[in-house]
Amino acid sequence: MSLRARFALAFALVSVVVAGLVGVLSYHAAAERITQANDTTLAAATTALGENQTGILASTPPPPGGDGPQDSDRGDRDSPGRFQLLVGRRLAADGAVTVLGGRAVPLPVTDTARGLAADTAAGRTDTTEIVVGHDDYRILTTALGEGRGALQVAMDVDLSHRVLRGMANEIALVSGIVLVVAAGAGWLLAGRITRRLVRLTGLAEQISARGGVSGPGADTLQVPVEGSDEVGRLSASFTTMVERLAGAREAQDRLVQDAAHELRTPLTSLRTNTSVLRRFDELAPEARERLLADVAGETRELSHLVDELVALALSGQSEEPEEAVELGLLARQAADRVGRRSGREIVVDADAVVVRGYRASLERGIGNLLENAAKFDGEGGEPIEVRVREGTTTVRDHGPGIASTDADRVFDRFYRADAARGLPGSGLGLAIVRDVAERHGGAAFVTTPSGGGASVGFGVAAERVVPRTGSGRVPPDPTTVGGSATT
Incomplete structure (x- = not known):
């Protein structure tokens, strides 16, 4: 995977994680607010029923542009109680149910509700959600105490659940869109960010393929320095490195040429003296001494030259x-x-x-x-x-x-x-x-x-x-x- 693709993928993942996290937190906050509002409505209805105010169970007007809490596929659109959101009942201590008003829904009586109806302490409550038919109901049961039973108020929360499901779908859709957009934006941004790095990589590959920085087309190995960030500094350092490599290569070539020239003279002299040594027995004693002294001198000069060449070649490269x-x-x-x-x-x-x-x-x-x-x-x-x-x-x-x-x-x-x-x-x-x-x-x-x-x-x-x-x-x-x- 290229560096650009990694940048784009990382950018997209970070963006979608942030978007998803914000969406999940928003969903939970909205669900908590809606649940609190429903519980507040149920508590208010229970208080009103305790004061014999059954009017709170009357029908509510339909919401603008909608069919209310029941869709057309959930029964008769003109059925009685279509816009009644609440159900009020009184539970006797023996579990008998008395309907106080609201939508006619056969709500089951749970063991917890029976226990509250038979409780002698007033004010104890229980909240639960059940499904009846195609609708979801949230039920608040409140004990009246002293054997008087309990009041039970149920509310159709189907609309609330549909709103939350729609919100969840929108969050998922937005997260997907963010992922796609972030990936595209990350790809474009990564291209701009890595453009200079790609250029440096190409130049490094050219130098590797050429085996050096000299020769025809060497002027194309220059890297334009753009910006003062890390990539700009890398470009400047790369340009300096290329220039030094070119200088080192030129110095090396010059050293080899100069060394070959300097070594040629003592080697030629030694070769000549070697040919003379083949007739050593024919030479006069004085000529022999001069010949041997000449060979010894040329050998010393050659040894000294080699030593200095090695020292010069290694100058600045030792690990001292x-x-x-x-x-x-x-x-x-x-x-x-x-x-x-x-x-x-x-x-x-x-x-x-x-x-x-x-x-x-x-x-x-x-x-x-x-x-x-x-x-x-x-x-x-x-x-x-x-x-x-x-x-x-x-x-x-x-x-x-x-x-x-x-x-x-x-x-x-x-x-x-x-x-x-x-x-x-x-x-x-x-x-x-x-x-x-x-x-x-x-x-x-x-x-x-x-x-x-x-x-x-x-x-x-x-x-x-x-x-x-x-x-x-x-x-x-x-x-x-x-x-x-x-x-």
């Missing part, structure tokens, strides 16, 4: 939990590691800022900044400087710097400036830094300091910075890392 991270501590740890490996002096100037983020991702980003600085810093003797302030990490080196033409592209994947083509590396280190920054709602940047060199860094979103506690600020904690020692 988000936690409170002290950037200064991460910077000192990364500086210690890179300092030992490169033998370079690294100075860390960090505050005690704490951010909400992914520890391994942030540590890798800082480590890549330091390795990039160590590679380009040269041998000028100046230390590499790391500065951490309010969620922003900046690494400065004193190397040749970054040309203005390269500043906008250093964070692109596999991009390598002309000055870096002779140096080891894959061109992915700063691309990973940019992904780390974007994963934390920030951005990567590069500037040229006045004293030369380059300053490269990244920041996190301001809302990720954990507010400080206390009234004062934590002073910087300068730390110098050189070689394998920390001071």
Whole structure:
């Protein structure tokens, strides 16, 4: 069953239940009011008979537009007492009946009525309904007490019953009409409500059938956002998801193409060296050493490239939990590691800022900044400087710097400036830094300091910075890392 049909059915069921409940309550209220009116009439007639006022049993005028309490199929239309609604009788203590007036109807005398006629206490009553012939009668029996018998007044309530039956039929008819109308209205309303959901379902099925969001006709996968309700928000989220899927697919294709291009060079070199190794015995010792060193270097570069490709492909997709991270501590740890490996002096100037983020991702980003600085810093003797302030990490080196033409592209994947083509590396280190920054709602940047060199860094979103506690600020904690020692 479709969602639209379920909406329509639910709407119809709710409507008919409400209509039926209102009808049943109205029916019971009307029946109670009519019964109370009849009982009031019977009580008034009994009081009048007790005062010997038998005129109350006289005929009543016919109702307008009708034949009175008896239909034409219930006896002679011109029979005497046709419009007499009441029957008055006196019951003796021994059960003998004396007719006081009204319609001539042979009403039976029940055991309860005999008991009231023989009762010595006055005022006790009994009300019952019986069927005589084709008519329904409501009988009120009132004990006179002290052996005087009882007064019995009966009233033809056939008209009342017909009114209630007609009311019940009308309630059933109205409930049926409400059911049909509610089902139709629910179908139309459900169509309007689910129209956008149906459109989203169709687009999702198209994406599933296409196997993605790229290719010819991809522009037709856009979902118009209508309204600000839940469906509108779902449409907006779906559009955003489609756009991100398209971007991810494009990035994936671009990564595969770039990776294939970058892998081709070391693989070609290894293939060439492998062919040379077939004549290894014919080479001079110096040529052998150069060949083996070349193979080892290409293998290391290939391994490093594969590692960075994996890290880049998985960037932002790991299940690493988000936690409170002290950037200064991460910077000192990364500086210690890179300092030992490169033998370079690294100075860390960090505050005690704490951010909400992914520890391994942030540590890798800082480590890549330091390795990039160590590679380009040269041998000028100046230390590499790391500065951490309010969620922003900046690494400065004193190397040749970054040309203005390269500043906008250093964070692109596999991009390598002309000055870096002779140096080891894959061109992915700063691309990973940019992904780390974007994963934390920030951005990567590069500037040229006045004293030369380059300053490269990244920041996190301001809302990720954990507010400080206390009234004062934590002073910087300068730390110098050189070689394998920390001071």
